[in-house]
Amino acid sequence: MANSLRLYLACIKNTLEAAMCLQNFPCQEVERHNKPEVELKTSPELLLNPVLICRNEAEKCLIETSINSLRISLKVKQADELENILTKKFLRFLSMRAEAFQVLRRKPVQGYDISFLITNYHCEEMQKQKLIDFIIQFMEDIEKEIRDLKESVNTRGRLVATEFLKQFITNDAIYTEKLNVRHHSSRFSASPSPSLSNFVLRRPGELLQIPAITQLQIENFYGLGNVI
Amino acid sequence: MAGAAAFVEADNAEEIMARIETKSQKIESLLKHYKHVEALKTALDGSPPKTLDERCKSANWIVVHRAIMAIKDIEGMLNSLTAEYYDILMKYLYRGLSTGDEPTCEQCLMIHEKLTERAGLGCILRCLSDTTNTV
Numbered sequence: 001m002a003n004s005l006r007l008y009l010a011c012i013k014n015t016l017e018a019a020m021c022l023q024n025f026p027c028q029e030v031e032r033h034n035k036p037e038v039e040l041k042t043s044p045e046l047l048l049n050p051v052l053i054c055r056n057e058a059e060k061c062l063i064e065t066s067i068n069s070l071r072i073s074l075k076v077k078q079a080d081e082l083e084n085i086l087t088k089k090f091l092r093f094l095s096m097r098a099e100a101f102q103v104l105r106r107k108p109v110q111g112y113d114i115s116f117l118i119t120n121y122h123c124e125e126m127q128k129q130k131l132i133d134f135i136i137q138f139m140e141d142i143e144k145e146i147r148d149l150k151e152s153v154n155t156r157g158r159l160v161a162t163e164f165l166k167q168f169i170t171n172d173a174i175y176t177e178k179l180n181v182r183h184h185s186s187r188f189s190a191s192p193s194p195s196l197s198n199f200v201l202r203r204p205g206e207l208l209q210i211p212a213i214t215q216l217q218i219e220n221f222y223g224l225g226n227v228i
Numbered sequence: 229m230a231g232a233a234a235f236v237e238a239d240n241a242e243e244i245m246a247r248i249e250t251k252s253q254k255i256e257s258l259l260k261h262y263k264h265v266e267a268l269k270t271a272l273d274g275s276p277p278k279t280l281d282e283r284c285k286s287a288n289w290i291v292v293h294r295a296i297m298a299i300k301d302i303e304g305m306l307n308s309l310t311a312e313y314y315d316i317l318m319k320y321l322y323r324g325l326s327t328g329d330e331p332t333c334e335q336c337l338m339i340h341e342k343l344t345e346r347a348g349l350g351c352i353l354r355c356l357s358d359t360t361n362t363v
Binding site: 052 | 326329330333334337352353359
């Protein structure tokens with residue numbers, strides 16, 4: 001799995017190294033204009049063959065080159081609905097701040113999650129190798145970021161649910177069944193409290209109206225036991 | 229003039245399809261005898277078909293795809309392949325990578341890495357810039 005990622009990134013790196021040969025080329029149709037030809041696609045003689053590199057059905061990278069500009073579009077792996085939403089929001093957040101990145105495109109190309117537009121001016125100001133390293137690093141980091149975001153969402157969900165449902169736990173339930181009160185990450189420093197007197201809603205002898213729920217049942221109720 | 233050219237094209241297409249058929253049969257027999265490298269060479273011979281017909285290109289691609297997927301020893305294969313085949317192999321590798329089918333992509337990525345080490349970035353660039361003879 002890691003090997004296939006390495007091969008995928010190596011292939012993209014080699015292709016980018018070969019494709020990033022850009023020079024200044026003023027617009028042929030309009031005087032004194034200088035436009036990135038890959039975006040307009042007006043003259044076929046200025047465009048090279050677009051190349052699509054797929055790792056599998058979900059992940060792919062489209063590289064389109066022209067004489068003065070290069071466009072890279074990425075589709076990131078999204079395993080489930082939650083990752084879908086996280087990816088969309090996160091990449092939209094980055095795209096809206098495209099000014100700061102300089103090489104980022106404000107809207108991704110149709111069918112992809114994010115796009116880069118590199119022009120000859122970028123190649124003049126910045127080093128070609130560093131630009132390529134940036135793109136590859138970006139691809140590696142995106143996956144990690146999305147994974148971290150997903151983990152934090154799930155952790156918060158689990159914590160919130162646990163805290164909320166703790167109020168329904170009875171004294172008996174706690175001491176008869178072995179409970180694993182989990183220690184969560186430092187953001188929510190929840191330490192196991194031996195005395196849950198603040199959570200117990202009934203006194204011994206009172207009629208039970210709320211069923212006693214154990215910790216394990218809390219996990220299963222929200223289906224949080226098997227996340228990630 | 230254009231009409232005549234179109235006519236020649238159509239004729240040509242049939243010829244080429246027939247040639248691809250015979251090629252595929254030859255490759256099947258070579259693969260049965262585990263002669264993977266010869267199979268690949270036969271598949272790459274006469275490629276890309278000098279035609280604009282999509283069917284010919286697809287048919288040729290299927291044949292080359294079969295030969296590529298049968299390769300197990302990539303280093304050995306590249307050792308015995310002469311330099312004139314590098315460019316055309318690279319074009320077919322990119323076509324394989326664009327399919328999105330997982331085993332094809334894995335195989336193509338592996339061969340792509342080794343081929344780039346051997347043939348260099350020029351091979352990739354020739355593949356990108358050749359807009360007339362596409363596969």
